[in-house]
Amino acid sequence: MARRFVVEADGGSRGNPGPAGYGAAVLDPETGETLAEAAEYIGTATNNVAEYKGLIAGLRAARALDPEAEVEVRMDSKLVIEQMSGRWKVKHPGMRPLAAEARGIFPPAQVSYEWIPRERNKHADRLANEAMDAGKRGEQWRPAADEALEAPAVPAEAAAPAVAPPGWAAPADLGAPATFVLLRHGETALTPEKRFSGTGGSDPELSPVGRRQAELVAAALAARGTIQAVVSSPLRRCVGTAEAVAARLGLDVHIEEGLRETDFGAWEGLTFAEVRERHPGDLQAWLASSKAAPTGGGESFATVARRVALTRDQLVARYAGRTVLLVTHVTPIKTLVRLALGAPPEALFRMEISAASLSALAYYADGNASLRLLNDTTHLR
Incomplete structure (x- = not known):
């Protein structure tokens, strides 16, 4: 007998359109136990877009548990329920791709739809609001269990002060910011071929082109004379780049594990086209959600x-x-920039970070951040 799941989903927009997010929960229909949760801040969008995004996330979460399951979707959006049930046409051109995506997650015969009043959809509504609140703080939504595990217990009087509204300049009493000059490593043999190269791959060294790029950026940074410390990812292409700069500046290289690249799992060493051919479903899920991992445990x-x-x-x-x-x-550079700007996860796909490029962020004592430079490659010309 096929397993049965209930998916409760919701989405909201504070402004319609405005800052938007969605939430979804997969439940055991017999016990009411929560089997999976999903929520995400999606930037500026309408209520309807957010509701469809919540539906898609809930269906994907259910499919990850069991692609053969029978799923009952419950939402308080009359529009989405009627359209997905086939009783109403999807007239808005912006909704059609979302409806098509939702229909393609499970075979239609495995999914049924039920409208419920808002007071019965409190779980998904809470998740959507948590996601919007997290987006307002420039953070990603995390399950409550994750937050409890990661957040150290601190006395109330030691809690961080509220973040002040960002402005053109920091107040004088904040002092000098911590300024991170972000340098992407120089080229490896994989870089010009645009192959996935992360933590779980072959850990390639700099190519001759990459070593030349490292020397050029080292000369440029030495001329500016502002760098006071050098911190590097542990991967060899970063260490090689960092050592070239540090030698020119007379500094040591400090290794920081948290700066390593994403682990791309089974996609390591493949081009985007090769991944699309070999793992089309996983790639589509990865492009659609920041919570989807590459094939093979990435x-x-x-x-x-x-x-x-x-x-x-x-x-x-x-x-x-x-x-x-x-x-x-x-990925770490794009992530730091995205978080500093309070941009949604999909912003990762809208930035270009070239080999041996420089970006810069300043972090002030009140918690605000300022993007000062992005993808500068003038030193390589």
Whole structure:
């Protein structure tokens, strides 16, 4: 007998359109036990888009548990329920791709839809609001269990002060910020071929082109004379780049595990086209959700974001008021920029970070961050 799941989903927008998020829960229909939860801040969107995104996330979470299961979807959105049941047409062009995506997750015969009043959809509604609240703070939503495990217990009087509204300049009494100059490593043999190259791969060294790039960026940073410390990912392409710069500056290289690249699992060493051919379903899920991991036990972007955020906080405390070079990879750099801007997870796919490029972020004592530079490659010309 096929397993049965209940998916409760919801989405909301504070402004319609405005800052939006969704929430979804997969429940055991017999016991009411929560089997899985999903929530995400999606940036500026309408209520309807957020509701469809919640439906898609809930169905994907159910499919991850059992692709053969029978699923009953319960939502308080009359529009989504009627459209997905086939009783109403999907007239809005922006909704059609979302409805099609939702229909493609399970065979239609395995899914039924039921409208419920809002007071019966409190679980998913709470998750959607948690996601929107997290987005407002520039964070990603995390399950409560994760937060309890990761957050150290601190007395109330030791809690961090509320973050002040960002402005053109920091108040004078905040002092100098911790400034991170973000350097992507130089090229490896895999870089020009645009192959996935993360923590779980072959750990390639710099190519001759990459070594030349490292020397050029070292000369540029030495001329500026502002770097006070060099911190590097443990992977060889970053260490090689960091050592070239540190030697020119007369500094040591400090290794920081949290700056390593994403583990791309079974995709390591493959091109995007090869992954699309061999693992089309997993790739589609990865592109659609920051919580989806690459095939074969890789890291999701949400997992990387938690690691990078923790590392950021530790480095900001360690190097308060100083300018530090962080030699790292595409995903950690994009993640630091995204978090500083309070941008949604999909912003990762909208940034270009070239080999041996420089970006810069400043972190102030009141918790605000300022993006000062992004993907500068003028030193390579």
